[in-house]
Amino acid sequence: MNYGWSAPGIQVLKREDSPIHLEANDYIWLESVYIIGGIAGLPVTIFAVDRIGRKWCILFSATVSVMSWLLIGLADRVEYLYVARFMVGLSGDVAFVAAPMYIAEIADEKIRGFLAGIIYVMMLIGILIIYAVAPYVSFYVPSIIGAALASIQLVTFPFMPDSPYYLLSKQKPERARLHLQRLRGSENVASEFEEITAAVKRQQAEKGRPQDLLLSKGSRKAVLIMIVLNGAQHLSGISVFLMNLHEILLAADSVYMSSEIAGILFASLMLISASVADFVIDKFGRKALLITSSLLTGLCLLVLAIFFSLKKSDMDVDGISWIPLVSVMVYATVFKFGLGIVPIVMTAELFSAKVKALGMTFSDLFYLLFAWISVEVFQRLAITVGYDIPFYVFSASTLLTALFVQIYIPETKGKTLDEIQFILKGIPFPPRSNSIRANSLFCDSNEYKDDKRNGE
Template identity: 35%
Template sequence: MSEKAAASTNNLVEEPNYGEAKKLPQYVAALSVCMGSVAAGTVLGWTGNITKLNLASGDLNDILVDPDVDYGWIGSFMTLGAMLMCIPIGFLCDLIGRKYAMLLSILPFTLGWLLMIFANSTGMIFAGRFITGLAGGSFCVSAPLYTSEIAQKEIRGALGSYFQLLLTVGILFAYILGAISSPQIVSVVCAIVPLFFGVVFFLQPETPVYLLKKGKDAEATQALRRLRGNNYDVNGEIQEIKDSIQQAKSMNTSLKESFKKKATKKSLLICFSLMFFQQFGGINAVIFYVGDIFDAANTSLSSSYATIIVGVMQVVATFVASLVIDKFGRKILLIISDLVMALSGIVLAIYFTLKDRELISKEEVNNIAFLPILAVCIFIIVFSLGFGPIPWMISAELLPPEIKSNASSLAATFNWLLAFIVTKFYGDLTKAISTDVTFYIFSVISLIGTVFIIFVVPETKGKTLDEIQRELNGESPDRQGIDNRGFTS
């Protein structure tokens, strides 16, 4: 390498010093936007303590619901709404900004919850679930985007983990409400959460990245100064963001050319496969119907309290995952997560085999009543440590820049489609082939996913975009001339 090239490389690798930035405003902004994640989590967790028994007895707004016909739809209409919103929200974020796109989601949140509060028919419940799903799905795309664009590199990982963490907090919040109140009261309280988000988040700035993309340099500078403080050289980072935007434009490759590359094809295969294994491992069957699972298991512990235990486990495990994901790497956590999910599913399936097929006495069944609680708790813990957050993270790291935006939206849509299939047909499947066989199927899929990860998915920890693309192409990665954003000198 020539001295000129070496100097160029050193300039790229050397970390610029813009002064001491305040981190508190960034934490406040991230936590503010993630109040929307809590709102989305309440939509996911609303069904946790609603069982077929509740529906048959008219606990849902005194509506007599046919549990065999309507139960699956009540859970799955939310996922349909989320699925249909993944692509439009991306366009909306680019059209009116990340901030106002999220504030706009308060409207469908409010309308959806009002329909469920005053519902006098299953049609109104279905409509409310669908509309709150639209709002919840929009946050799965917009909130992580906002957080990634307002955070410094040093704390981007921590702030990025808040979305998944507060999503689980929202699920737990709905579980607790469901255990102590009627579904109608739960809906009333949950309807307040997005309004609280609007009040808290309204005062936060738009992302400097979006403002610079729209040519609003003065507003971008003001926003970054709010996020970094007055003792920080915002002009230096503003220029760095501008250079990154310009560099990304100059490196733009047509979709047709991109799909000729092995790296593009392999990254898409990995991305969509991980979404498949995530959903068909059975996670949404557990999240949406955890109360029903414990009722079917006839455990001595109330299904409402068992549901809360599961929610607490999920929050704690997601918090731990945020601390270890950059230390241990993506691949090993995925392998451990998927393998233990399979084993937990097998334990749960064996319990239902022994109980439902009357292979042991009722007294012996009561003696092992702790098994479904233990299995579900372990399942939730390992899912939250690996297969919950990592498929989204690793997909973003694998996809080449020229297809990342479109492919990410399609992957999110695909994920919610799979979630709809699982939540809608879980009840039908358990009725048709029994609960134990259903969880055996989930476990086999998780085992296949484990093998797929071992042999196909690369480790992305500590690698630049260029190195990852070279590895996917089957080339030897070359660290020379690559900066920390994956651009070559």
């Protein structure tokens, strides 16, 4: 809800009966300070996910979210909005690292993609709520809804099981076994528990220093993949649309429906698409969804860019003014079917246990930086040269992403977290029947010895 708040929220604040007076620069900064808060949350995230655990980081995030919603609802000056947006950017950064990590570590690999994808489905439900409610009610009402939802999490989530991976990393094997039994609904977890124990021991034997993100072959490849995917998400314009959708449709003179109704439809299509993708991601795999989504998203952005070029050249586009609306709605569908949901699933899959917190936080840094860059690129270019140029940039970026996915990204569907580490290192994984012995087999291999010499 906070991610999508600025699009309808700023429109409400522009009204004559607005409870807060804003200057022109305030509208831009209300978008940017959210991202700045996320960047400020990076050191908190690095410290917290391994020190207090994934579960309690999620609860910390919910607590800050409640406080920020209360501040927004009670604000009578723009400074309070700045503080609230900064706070929720920080809490969002912690949550979007801790939650995927938690889910990846508690889930069976057969449904890991589905469960990780629920994070994005929930995010889209929040965007839909804020788009559907904010334009039609008093300014403080969305804050009541947001605070209530976060409060439900604060009341219920403390009773959830903790991550067995995290408990083992803290030398708490008995608690880890009990929590794994709760997660599986069975006491017969000996085989999986041994696999997890072996994986944690092997991955903890690797160095967890920041430089190991670049020295280790597997981590280096994971970092590059996540930088590209996080960049692709935002350089395909998603933050621009979520924060400026109403403004873009008004600039296109698309009169077939109001911008408020278009926002609700946009969020609804994203929600439906992400929900469908969540059910098929473990069937069709990550690569197929990424490539298809990237190609179709790039085409939608190209069509939108061409329309704005025609409009800028004073061509009569009244007869085709439906094109921007259709392009934006198709974009919402095809983006969320792959490019909008797969990266968050893969973020929690690619890094080994020892550098997972560091790697995911590093990825989140680039996620936030690219979000900021995309918003700044759009705002500056739209003012100086028109709306078409930023959409040409976004289209080219998205089409190049499809090529990168095909050439460089491995398929992680149906693989355990330990298998994925072998794939990234380019080392054959032992047969699944011998997976409990994977740790000793891996340590005896020449490749592992070479890795040790190279700091990998």
